[in-house]
Amino acid sequence: LQASTIEIGNHVFQKDDWSNVTPKILSYIKSEKHLQKHHPLSIIRKRIVEYFYNTYKNNRGTPLFSVYDQVSPVVSVHQNFDNLLIPAGHPSRAKSDCYYINKHYLLRAHTTAHQIEMIKSGLDNYIIVGEVYRRDEIDSTHYPVFHQLDAVRLIGKEKLFGNFLDLEIFENDFKSNPQKIQTIISNSKCIDQSKQPCHTLEAVKLTEHELKSVLVGLTQHLFGDNIEYRWVDTCFPFTQPSWELEIYHKGDWMEVLGCGIMRNEILLNSGVSNSIGFAFGLGLERLAMILFDIPDIRLFWSNDSGFLTQFNEEDNRPNKYKAISTFPQCSNDLSFWLPEGVEIDNFSPNDFYDIARGIGGDMIEQITLVDKFKHPKTGKSSLCFRIVYRHMEKTLTQAEVNETHGKIAKVVSESFNVVIR
Numbered sequence: 356l357q358a359s360t361i362e363i364g365n366h367v368f369q370k371d372d373w374s375n376v377t378p379k380i381l382s383y384i385k386s387e388k389h390l391q392k393h394h395p396l397s398i399i400r401k402r403i404v405e406y407f408y409n410t411y412k413n414n415r416g417t418p419l420f421s422v423y424d425q426v427s428p429v430v431s432v433h434q435n436f437d438n439l440l441i442p443a444g445h446p447s448r449a450k451s452d453c454y455y456i457n458k459h460y461l462l463r464a465h466t467t468a469h470q471i472e473m474i475k476s477g478l479d480n481y482i483i484v485g486e487v488y489r490r491d492e493i494d495s496t497h498y499p500v501f502h503q504l505d506a507v508r509l510i511g512k513e514k515l516f517g518n519f520l521d522l523e524i525f526e527n528d529f530k531s532n533p534q535k536i537q538t539i540i541s542n543s544k545c546i547d548q549s550k551q552p553c554h555t556l557e558a559v560k561l562t563e564h565e566l567k568s569v570l571v572g573l574t575q576h577l578f579g580d581n582i583e584y585r586w587v588d589t590c591f592p593f594t595q596p597s598w599e600l601e602i603y604h605k606g607d608w609m610e611v612l613g614c615g616i617m618r619n620e621i622l623l624n625s626g627v628s629n630s631i632g633f634a635f636g637l638g639l640e641r642l643a644m645i646l647f648d649i650p651d652i653r654l655f656w657s658n659d660s661g662f663l664t665q666f667n668e669e670d671n672r673p674n675k676y677k678a679i680s681t682f683p684q685c686s687n688d689l690s691f692w693l694p695e696g697v698e699i700d701n702f703s704p705n706d707f708y709d710i711a712r713g714i715g716g717d718m719i720e721q722i723t724l725v726d727k728f729k730h731p732k733t734g735k736s737s738l739c740f741r742i743v744y745r746h747m748e749k750t751l752t753q754a755e756v757n758e759t760h761g762k763i764a765k766v767v768s769e770s771f772n773v774v775i776r
């Protein structure tokens with residue numbers, strides 16, 4: 356019998372047809388890898404926070420930014436999407452991409468979800484760090500839970516322009532009519548990226564300059580002055596203009612963060628009408644994998660002392676990960692017929708990944724959809740997934756793999772009403 360409620364901490368949530376969070380995923384809440392002493396994610400967090408503490412101080416010499424690193428990941432659909440002007444129907448809201456508790460609540464898909472509540476509480480400069488949850492494919496760089504660090508900085512007229520007090524943050528016709536702000540873009544399309552109509556060009560350019568200098572400074576603080584980087588224009592519904600910072604690593608450009616000038620609607624909705632703001636968000640795993648040469652994202656969840664003792668937060672040398680050992684892979688396919696009338700496109704691979712992950716856990720290294728076809732005579736559709744089993748800490752026996760693979764096949768056939776081939 357399926358329970359009709361989900362309990363998280365002291366809260367009881369009623370399940371509905373949006374609920375798709377699994378017990379396995381719920382078990383990651385409070386894991387706090389970003390706060391675990393000597394853990395690579397914690398080392399990265401500390402170095403970023405330390406950089407911001409040193410870069411921004413008030414006139415009494417104390418850090419300007421406040422840091423929040425234990426905020427619950429349970430957020431409302433409003434916090435994760437509506438507050439950030441993410442339009443209804445935007446692909447990032449899909450049930451196939453997020454872990455919903457029910458139709459009103461989900462596990463945050465980004466730490467940006469906390470912007471309005473943080474600013475409303477009076478913060479002008481803050482950093483928030485925590486784990487985020489996304490349904491995704493399974494391979495060495497994707498894990499359904501990972502960590503982000505987001506920051507916001509609000510800048511008033513005096514701060515921005517110093518003695519040039521005839522300069523303004525807002526265009527005159529906006530000041531006479533603050534309701535005259537742009538209306539929402541249609542779903543998934545990019546808004547014009549030059550600047551928001553309400554802002555003066557000089558305010559935007561000065562803020563952009565500060566934002567980019569600070570983030571390049573952060574990158575150099577983490578990776579050294581010789582790191583190669585480039586800015587790429589992009590779009591987010593909550594910033595305009597928006598950029599991504601990429602760094603060159605082992606022959607590839609890798610995106611390490613997203614940022615931009617905050618949409619003024621968000622500031623107005625948070626009770627701020629006299630400032631311009633910038634925001635950015637970055638993924639801690641991505642940075643730690645580059646800095647420490649960590650090859651597989653599952654290692655961040657390892658409890659093996661052979662992994663954990665390699666890193667030391669007091670040690671400022673960028674120590675590189677040494678493979679604890681490489682255990683053999685074991686690859687098994689699973690093919691099944693979808694129920695009659697169900698088309699391939701109506702089957703979300705993320706549903707399959709979650710079941711497999713719930714049973715196989717971290718002994719699964721990768722899952723790929725290797726084949727799909729529709730039988731010309733019966734009209735039935737068939738899918739084949741290849742599961743690569745490999746444990747980080749031991750050699751798996753064939754018997755162990757077979758047992759897990761068999762369980763996955765059984766649960767998949769029951770849950771989706773499919774027929775294993």
Ligand code: PHE
Nearest residue numbers: 465467613614615634635636
């Ligand atoms: N939330 C964005 C992401 O998850 C990152 C971001 C944060 C971009 C803040 C701009 C401003 O990719």
